[in-house]
Structure formats: C-alpha cells, structure tokens
Amino acid sequence: MVSKKKKKYSSGEGAQFMTRKAALKKLQLSLKDFRRICILKGIYPREPRNRKRAQQGAGGIKTLYHTKDIKFLLHEPIIWKLRDLKVYQQKIRKARAMRQYGQMRKFLRDYPEINIDHIVKERYPTFVDALRDLDDCLTLCFLFSTFPSLKRVPRDQSMLCRRLTVEFMHAVIAAKALRKVFVSVKGYYYQAEIEGQTITWIVPHHFSFQPQSKDEVDFKIMSTFVEFYTMMLGFVNFKLYHSLNLVYPPKLTAAFSSSSEKDLIDERAYVAERIAAMNMSLARVEGSNEAEELPEIDIFNTEDEDPQKLEDAKLEAEKVKKLKTMFKGLKFFINREVPREPLVFLIRCFGGEVSWDRNMFVGATFDESDESINYQIVDRPSMDKQFLSRYYIQPQWVFDSVNARILLPINKYLIGAVLPPHLSPFVDKTKDQVYIPPEQRALNDPEFKPQNDEASDEDIAEASDEDKEGMENNSDEEGAEEALTRQYQEEVAEESSSEEEVDGDDQNLEKKTMAKEKKKAMAVTAGVTHKEHPYQKEIEDKQAFRLREKLVRKKHRNLYKSMKAGQEARKKEIWLLRKKRRLHDEKVKEDKKSEKRKQKIQALEAAMA
Template sequence: MGRPRNMKKKGEAGEAARFISRSRAVRKLQLGLQAFNRVCIIKGIFPIEPKNRIKAQKGDSKYRPLYLKKDIKFLMHDPLIWTIRQEEALRKKLAKARHLRDGYKEQLVKRNKPIYRLEQNVLERYPTFVDAVKDLGDPLTMIFLFCNIEVRPPIYEHHVSRCQRLKIEFLTYVIEASCLTKAFITTKGYYYEVEIMGHNIVWTAPHNCVTEVPPNADMKIMRHFLEFYIAMLGFVNFRLLGKVDLRYPLKPKVMPRLKGAEKKDLDNLKNLMASLNYPLEKTTEESEENLDDNETTSKLIKGSSEKTQKVYAERMQAEARRKLFSGLKFFLNPECNRESLTLVIRSCGGEVSWPSTVFPCSTYKEDDQCITHQIVDRPNFDKKYLTRFYVQPQWVYDCLNAVTLKPCQPYLPGCPLPPHICPFLKNFEGWYIPPEEEDLRKLLAASPEEKEALLKEMAAAEQKKLAMLRAVNEKSDDESGSEDDDDEDKYDEDENDESDEEKDEEVEEDGDDAVNEADASMEVDDGEGNNKEEEKKDDGKEEEIKDVVRRGKERFYSKKKDESKEERTDTRMRTLMIHKKNRKLYHKLKTKETKRLRRSSMLKDRREALELHKIGKISDEQLEGPPKTKIKQTFSERRAKLYQSRVRSAVRFARSAANKNRFRGEKKKPAIADTRDE
C-alpha cells in the first residue's frame, strides 16, 4: 500500500518545518559566521527558543541556536548581503596585494571598498519616530560606555569620537527640554531617567574613568551593535534637536576669538559644545507668548480644585522640577563630576561654573558674590565664604529626586551623608520599604505647601535621634568614669558607707511603692473594668486545649493550629487542581514570592538591629550574629563521598600500573588460575 496523499514526511510540518539551525542558515546565505552575525544584528533577527526543542531539531536533544525559516528567507533578498560579500572579496584581494608587496594595487583595492548605509535598515526596524524613542535605553547605555573605552582593534578612534559627539548632542537636548526626571549614583555608574514624548527612558553612564575591556567580551559582536546604534541615534538626535529649535549639527551662538594655533585646533570648538554651558545657535528665537501661556496654565492649575490638581499632579511636578534651581548659582570644585552635575543643575533651571583651569566655558569665578551654593567633595579646602552654602554632590541628586530643596545641614563637607535613596520605587506585596524611602514617597505625593511642613517634621525627628545618641554616649562616658571613682572610694571611712546604705534603703522603699502603683494602673481595663485574671480566663476560652494521648505522650492542640492546617490542606488541594502545564509556572511564582518575603523580613530585622546598635543596646558581636556553623552531612552523603574517593583511588592505581607496564615494555600478565581444592 502506498502512502496517503495527506501524509507528510518527517520534518515537513510542525516545529521542524518552522525552525532552521544556524549552521544551515549560514550555508544557505553563503556567508561566514561573523558576517552572518553582523547581518542578523543590523536586521534585528535573533535566535528563538521553540516550545519543543527535540521536535524542532528533528529528534536531536543537543542545544543549537535556532532561527525562524521565514526570517532567513527575508535575509536572502537583502541588498546588505551583497555589500558584505563584496567586502570579503576585496579583503582577499588586499591580502594578496600585501603578500606580493604591490603598493599600487593595494591603494586601488582600498579606494574601491564598498560603502554601505543603514538608513533603510533603521526605517525597517522603526517605522515611526515613537518606536525609536521607546527603544532608546540600550543604544544610550552602549554609546555612553564607548565614550570612555580604550581604543583597541576592533574598536577604532572614529567609533569613540562619534559616540562622544552623539552623547553631547543628546545631553544638550535634555538640558534644553528640561526633561530629566530622576538621577541615581551607584558603583556601576549614574542612572538617569528622561521623559520624551510621554515615554520614560532609563540608561546608565559609567564613571569618568577609562573602562578596561574584559578578556572574555567579544568586541566584534559589540562593534556590530555599536554601528547600528550610532546610525539610529544620529537620526533621533536630529529630530529631537529640531523640536527644541537648535541647529544641527550643533554650532556655538557666538564664535570665540581664537588666535594663532588655537584657531586651527578643532578641539577648542568641540570643547564649547562638550562643556554643556555655552549658548548654541538656534533656528528660531523663543517667543515670549509661549512663555506667558505656560505661566497662565500653571496658575490656573494651582487655583483649581483638589481633584483637578490630582489629575494634573504629574504636570505640576514636572514644572516644579524645571524651576527647582532657578535663581541659584553653583560653583563646582575641580574634584566633582562636572558633566553629570551640569546636566542635573542646568536641566532644573540653575546656573553652573567651575575653575577656568579645569575646563573652558566657565561663566563666573569662585570669588563672585552671587554664588549661592558651592559643591565640594573633600572635607578640607582653603577659601570659605559666609555668603554661600557648602554642599556635597549628593545634595543635588537628592533634591532632584524629591523635587524639593532639601536642608543643607546634613550635606555639609566632612559630615557623614544620609542614605542615598533609589528613586526608582517598587510597589510589590511584601516589599521592604525603609523609613527614608517612605519619606521620599510622602514628599513626592505632597503639594508644595505640605512639603515645607513635612521637611520640618523630618528635621525634628533627626534632631531627636541625635539627642538620643548624645545621651547614650554621655551615659557610657559616665559609667566609665564611675568605675574609676569606685576604686578611689574603697578607702573612704565606714561612716560614709553606713549613710549610703540608709539612703539605698529609702530609695528601695520608694521604688517598691512606684512598682505597686504601676501594677495597679496596669490592672485597669480598656473600658469594661475586667482584671488581669478575667482576661486570662477569656484568653483560655478562646484557645480550647484538647488532650490527646498518642504513644504514651500528651500533645496539645489549639484552634489556631487546626485552622492553619485546614488552610494548608485547602491550598494543597487547589494546587493539585491546576493543570500540569500551568503548575510549574505557579510554583515559580510562589518561590519568587517567598524569596521576596524572606528578603524583606531579613532587611527589616537588619535595620532594627542597626538602630539598636546606634543606641548601644546591642554590641558589635550581637550585630554581626553568631558564627556560621558547618552543616552536618547525612549518612547517604558521607557514603557517596567515600564511594567517589574509592573510585578515584582505584582509577589512579590502575593508571599507574598501566603506565609502569607500558614503559617497561612488559605485556599484561595472564590471570592466575584458581588452584583451590574443590
């Protein structure tokens, strides 16, 4: 009998027909592996995990990267593949010319190198401008990273210079649009959040130091990503700077007068834009009518009812953030991070300057009397002025995150800083929220009038804590002093001792009376007039104790335990009713929830222990906790360990014996026959 018409061969339908392995895709496209990776990164095609890997790999269980067949068919007709093939052919010609030492032919080959552009690929991946704005997080992190990276093949100088230019363009847009919402400092670097066209974009910027490339990083793959991100961010910056009426490429509004070698040096012009503090040329001047409209809308929102204010709370907060540092003048000391602080201060409406020896474009000098705040990151410095506040850099970031000007006293130079709270707040069930984060949440939810009262309350609470700590320190000093005095008092007269004993007896009598009065006050009921004994009886009624004898032992059960058991059984039965496919997902979610609860309880206990340690109720040893003890191994684990050690020793012995025989040239001896008596 023949095969039915509807019957298909193995691999013609289902998972096997949808996917294709990477080796087969490379052969089909007639490219090398590196060129294939490059095309896939530029076109946005990545490996996909199938539902059933064994079926997709036609019965093979070994892991292989799988791609969709329709994506590979789409790549076959892409013009980018032809340019990559031409590049590979020219590379072979160039190697041949170098081998033959033919300089003329080598120059010809370099001139004929094909040039490919990625405009069409950017349009294919992001058909609208909003789609490109949503996906700005990863490009910004990579471009900010490659600004400070060491130049080494396959990363060349033109990659780094282009990244630096794109970074400056994006930061100038953020300053002009005043769209910075959050900033946070970590060991990894600076986390920033920007709101563009109603979408929040988060990216990281490393600290100002040359980042070392780890040896296990594949920089060729990173370069392919970087090439696409450079092309994408160039288009995005062009559109964004056009919205703020800035000329593209950036050009200074007033060209400085440079003489001699300074005029020829292009770095002087680049530094004007890199300072983020120099006025730039605009296409159209900002009209005064738009400014008046913004002021009138803000006044209308403030004068409206509470409901409308809640609806427009985010808009009011954004306006308050834009004018946070308006009217304030900052001066940065040389040790501070100039780029990050100028970004935050200028996007919030402030003015910045620094010493002219550090970087060009400093607007005013240190001895200017108009300076309101000087940012210092060292405890000791020479000049001090009474007309300004001296603050550490964390104050600027904390003010931005809280959308209020915080008091400067906790941030004075040399003082221990308050905790730097993460502004990226999480709202999970069972998530631990420290008291400082609760204060930040209150400040963000409060109106500008309520914020002043909240700040006063926080300052009063901090003063109380400081007073308690001082009192504890004084007590500890007094106790140490009293111990020294006791040694001297041993040699006093007996009459003084007798008088002290009489005083102690009087004090003890007074203390007993006070304790009796306290017991009487505790016996007073909440409103029904019951005594302690009656309350104990009521508690005993609530928890009825049952005596059950099992195997000669008494066991007590309460209602609470029975209820908890019933709940456990109910949940167990519900989990059994879940379908097998969804049961794994349910267990994953439960384990995630338990981990979160465990983590929150651990953080809560740790915070309580630290607070008690500050007061002096807990010693250093108690804070660190008991030393970790080694977990005892079970009998089965010990037996398995012994078995593995015996196997290893036997293998070692067998190898050593075989090597001895091999080097001696001896053959294996025949097995000795068993000559025992039957």
C-alpha cells in the same frame, strides 16, 4: 487514488526551526558575517517547545533560528555588500603579496562602505518605537564614549559615541526631561521622560581604563551593536533637536571671534569643546521660540472613574512642573575634586547656572570670586578660604534634592558632615511587595520611628540561614496574625471570667431565672448577635483561599504558578535586604562601642599619666 505519504518533519516544529549550520549554508555566509547581519537586523536564536522535534530528531543542544527569519535575510541588500567586502579583501591581500602597493592603495581608497539607514527605518517605523528601545542604546554608547583606542574598537567609533551622547544630553537639558538620578557603584543612573516614554540609562564613572582580555569581553560583538546604535541615536537626536527648535548639528549661540582667541586655529574644535562642556545654550532655528510648556491635564469621563487617580495625576504633574525650574536663578560653582559632567548635566536640566575653574576645563562662565554664587560644591573635609555669601555643600545634596523634587535643608550636607544614606528613587510602586528602608519610611511618614528591640535583634542575629522561614514570619503579615491571636485570647479570657461570676451567684437567683425561662419557653425572644472571633475568621479565609486555588483552570494554572513564584522571589529578596541592613546596623553599633572603649582607655591613660 492513493495519497502520497507526508514526509517527516515537513510541518510543525520540525519545519519552523533551522540550526545555525543550516542557516550559514543557506545564506552562504561565514559565522562572523552571519553574527553581524543578525545583530543589525535584530534576529536572535529561539527556544522551541520540543527541542527534539525542532532539531529533527538530532540529539544535543543546538542554536536554533526561525526559518522565516532566515528566509527574511535572503533579500537583505547588505549581504551583497558583505560579499563585495570579501572580494576587496581578497584583492588587497593579493596586491600586498605581489608587492603592488599602488594597486593596494587604490583598493583601499575604493573600499565599499555599509550603509544601514534603511535597517533603522525598517526596525523603528515611528519615533516612539525608537524611544522605547533607547535604554540599551544609550547605555552602550555612553560606555564606548569612555573607551580609548583599542585593537577591536576603532577610535572613530568611540569619538562618534562621545559626540552623539553629548548631543543627546543637550537635548534633555533643552527639553527639561530629566526626572530621576541615582549614584551607584556601576555609575550614574538617569531617567528621562521624552514624548511620554520613560528612558533609563547608565553613565559609567570616569576612571582610568583597565584593558580586558579577549576571553572576558568580546569587543567585536559589542562594536557591531554600537555600529547600529550610533546610527539609531543619530536619527533620534536629529528628530529631538527639530522638535525643540534647535539647530542640528548643534551650534553655539555666541558667534566665533578669532580676535578673542588668537591662538585658536580650528573653529570646529573650539565649538566642539564648548558643546562638550554643556555650560552654554545651543543656537535655535531662526524665528523660533523655546519649547512650549505642556497644557494642564484634560479630564475625560472613563468607565472606572476613580477620583483618587485623577488627584494623583494632577499632583504628579504639579511636582514635575516645579521640578523643571527647581534650580532657576541659582548659581553653582564646582570645585576641581568634584566630578564635573554629571553635576553640570543635573544643574542645567533644572534651570541653574554652573561654572568651574578655568584651568580645569574649557567653558567656564564665571570665576570663584563672583559674589552672586549661591552654592559651592565641595568634596573635601575643609576649606581655608570661604565666602560668607554662599553655602558650601557636598555633591550628594544635588542628587538628593532632584529625587526629593525640593531643595533639601543643607545642614546635613555641609563640609565634613556625615551624609545621610543616598536612597534609590527607582522603586516600582505597582509591585505588591517592596522593601522600603527605614530612612525612606521616615521621609514618607514623619511620625515613623524605627523600633530598636535589643532582644529581638539578638535573637535575629543568632538565627542561622536554615531558619529562613522563622525570619520571614517577622514580616508585617505575621505581626497582624499575632495581634489577632492576642485579641482572640483576651476575648476568651473575658468570657471565662464572666462564666465564673455567674457560677458564684446566689442559688435563689438561679431558681428565679429558671422559672422565668420556663414561663417564656413558648414566647418569642429577641435575637442575640454572635460576635465573630477575627482569628478564627482568618483561618477560615485561608482555607477558603486554598480551595479557590484548586479551582483554577488548567490553562491558567501555569500562569498562576508563575505569579506565585514571583511573589516568593520578591519575598526572598525583601528578606535578604532586611538581613543585609540588619548586619550593617550591627556592625555600626559594634564600631561605635569599640570607639567608645578606645576613648575611655585613652582618657584613663591620660588621667594616670
């Protein structure tokens, strides 16, 4: 029996991938609906190994999807909802054209809504899975919470993002889960630890909104992502509040009293404003207490018992325990020129009390005249009226104290003081190559003193971009090599000097030694230790390393190349950061010199006058 010939592209990469045009034809969807369903279901284009086979011999570069992903979408119930939406849109258009406005209002009232609860449960079967994917969700929701009403961003969506993000911040405050914070040009970077998962997100600065054209930003796609993320964040908030024994939706502990607020009509608006202020604790479930503290670290016997790791873990746990109550018992007052929300969030996370001017925002708990205030946060050069019972500090003190996990001395953060550099706490300690600025080194090692070698600075400044290799040789590795070469040269010089002394000895001494050597020619002599030169050993080690590199197996060679490329990229990044810092320091020196020149000229002019 003759076997049937196998059709081309019926197996392998030709059958595994499908173009976007073929996917649209199979699903019977428009491009707009296809993009929406892919975002909601988490399906994205793939890159094949062999593009020509995946495209079944077609040229060019096309958007490809896995065939199994497209078949997976065939059974999605939302596709039928999208088709129902199309039918209703067609009916509404027809009623508007026929001027049947009563019928059109009826269609708008019965317009079907898409529910994506089942998609969230399908993509995140457990709570930990949702926490692992919460970074992008929080960043985008915080961004949309600052948007006004736009053409492609519904007002309801931005208000929902605002409500959900405030609820999440309250949960972080109640759990005392915040660990790091950093202020940058993009916004405020926060890092929290919830259920053992590290979550990092960005909150933008509250500036006036600048509208963007459609060509620069596609708000429709971003809005589709937010549609899914709001549903996901709602699930996460619900689970967080119940794990912390808090009532959800959040409620205030103090009951609403209409007598105290006569002009207030809407109780929900009153509660929502006070919750957004983040200055009051939320109501807990009846009969429940605060969340219990985590127990001490249990020590288990493992294969690689490293006492240093256990000590580091214990030390880290002790630092986190102190960090949670760092501001406990302290009262802060925020001036009107200081950004309120990030500072309230930080101070409340670590057990402090905070308030502000009642005319600035609702939710203030005490006035500026309160004598029990410990710190007043000010961002202006001077203040006319000051209280002797409190410290007047700049906002950076709060951020730096959180990152240092101790209350820093306030002498560098007083009103009008030149602030120290705000160092980023997001440093990956697992990397083998990390740039550490001089200020961070000084904090880690109090005995560290930055070297200011004028000659080397001038030589470095004169070096061009083409001399990149020469600049890289100024690293710590080259410093070690120079020390080894210096030691090698000193040892060679010592040997040569000893040889000259032997040559200058008396001839009789040489004869005696020759006679002794002849007598002891047949005797057993004690061995002399050979002292290795470390510089020569370094060269041999490098040569042996290159030989070991050649012995890497073929299947591991690409992985090894990528590792080396990563090391080179980190080396280049460190070099660029050092160059940027060097240029900054040179500019500061020039500014100081020019300022001194101006002062001297002014002094001379005053003396001559």
